[in-house]
Amino acid sequence: MMNKYVYFFIAIIIFILDRVTKLAALTCMQIPHVINKYVTFELTFNRGISWGMFHDSTQIVMIIVSMIITTITVFLCWHAYNVYKKGSLIIGHVCVIAGSISNLIDRGIYGGVIDFILLSYQQYCWPVFNIADIAIVCGVGLLVLLDEK
Numbered sequence: 001m002m003n004k005y006v007y008f009f010i011a012i013i014i015f016i017l018d019r020v021t022k023l024a025a026l027t028c029m030q031i032p033h034v035i036n037k038y039v040t041f042e043l044t045f046n047r048g049i050s051w052g053m054f055h056d057s058t059q060i061v062m063i064i065v066s067m068i069i070t071t072i073t074v075f076l077c078w079h080a081y082n083v084y085k086k087g088s089l090i091i092g093h094v095c096v097i098a099g100s101i102s103n104l105i106d107r108g109i110y111g112g113v114i115d116f117i118l119l120s121y122q123q124y125c126w127p128v129f130n131i132a133d134i135a136i137v138c139g140v141g142l143l144v145l146l147d148e149k
Contacts, residue, residue, distance in 0.1 A: 002089060002090075002091070007084075007090060007094045010091065010094050010095070010098070011097065011098040012098075014099060014131070014132070015101065015102050017131050018102040018131040018132040018135070019102060019105075022106065022116070022130060022131075025041065025043050025114055025116035026114065029041050029042065029043040029116055030043065037120075038119060038120060038121060039117070039120075041116050042116060042118045043114070043116050044114075044115045044116070044128045045110060045111065045113065045115070046113040046115050046128070047061070047062045047065070047107075047113075062107070062111065066108075069100065069103075069104060069107075072100075073097060073100040073101065076100075077097055079093070080094065080097065091139075091142055092139045092140065092141070092144075093143070095135045095136065095138050095139025096135070096136050096139035096140060097139075098135055099131075099132035099133065099134075099135035100136060103132045103133070113132075114130060115128040115129050116128065116130060117129050
């Protein structure tokens, strides 16, 4: 079992890295910055969920989506706590929770999640994402790979 301070440290690192990079995106990326033919930094605001699903310009849809995400995040916190009490790893849970909380803060402050990393290859583009999204995807991967309950 990992020490609770290690989990806290991981969550704080994810959270701070995401917040700092989003602040940089807000202040420096008013126009797209092409790094190379594969990576572009381009500021967008996602009012939906992953990959822009359920993106809608109406406030009510964004509020409903945000409430669902908040409920899932709270449940995951409760579940992670119970798994931790049993002595099991919760690193995947921590990554998902930290990323989700940071994205929820964006929803509250900016009315949408700040996304800015665009990956592409020839005519194919991955949906724009951020550091919190990376943490969420890695966290889910860890949940699956480590069979965290």
